Amino acid sequence: MTLSHRIGALAQLTLQEPRQAARVLLAEDVPIRARTAGLLLVAVVSSLLASLQVGSDLGGLDPFSRFMLASPFRAAVFQWLFLALTVVLVHRVGRAFGGHGSFPDALLVVVWLQLLMLALQVVQLVATLIAPPLAGIIGLAGFALFVWLMTVFTAELHGFRSRGKVLLGLVLTGLAAGLILGTATVLILGPEAFADV
Structure with a gap:
């Protein structure tokens, strides 16, 4: 079976x-270099798709999203940092x-989960061009799917039986991390960095 067929089947x-x-994914002997390169690749592609979707119309976005998506390079850096932090939190909080x-x-x-979300991003991008209201629905559905899959995969990764507790842990960890990162970003860059976007 070719790599593309294996990815499609998975x-x-x-x-x-x-x-x-x-369980199948975790049993795969994927080299650590491929995993690291994969994180960078999905971050870059995801940021490019997001930039294409919003185009030059940043007015309807929140200040942080406007600041991040104003530059594709900046968007890729922030996306990589976000994904890297997600890896650390999934590992460390689960172990704790x-x-x-x-x-x-x-x-x-x-x-792996971010790779799947890239497919949804492509669908959402197409929907933005054809039927913009549908793109919003796809985005919400994609977010819900990501949260659910992250819950199941995290439970399997750490050997947890209660997916409800894992979901609660992911939500609380995400809220805490978002608050800390948002505050740190404003303190480091200053409010003027967002006001000028």
Whole structure:
């Protein structure tokens, strides 16, 4: 089976039986360099798709999104930092609550799920050109799917039985990280960095 067929089969399994897909993924002997390069690749592609989707119309975005998407390079850097932080949190917070997942496997999970989200981004980009209201629905559905898959894959990664508790942990960790990062960004860059965008 070729690599593309294996990826397609795993993607289908992820949508149908995510817990089994997580076990299959974690059993793959993916080199650490490929995992690291994958994180960079999905960050760059995701930021490019986001920049294409918003185009030059940044007026309807919040100040942070306007600042980030005003430059494709800046968007890629922020996206990579966000994904790298996600890997660290999935690993460290899970271990803090008794999980046994490794950092390389946390990296693999984040890269894989973000790769799937790239396909949804492409669909959303096409919908933006054809039926803009539909693009918003696809975006919300994609976010809900990502949260659910991240919950299932994190539970399998760390050996947790309660997916409800994992979901709660992901939500609380995400809120705390968002608050800290938002405050730090404003303190480091200053309010004027966002006012001029």
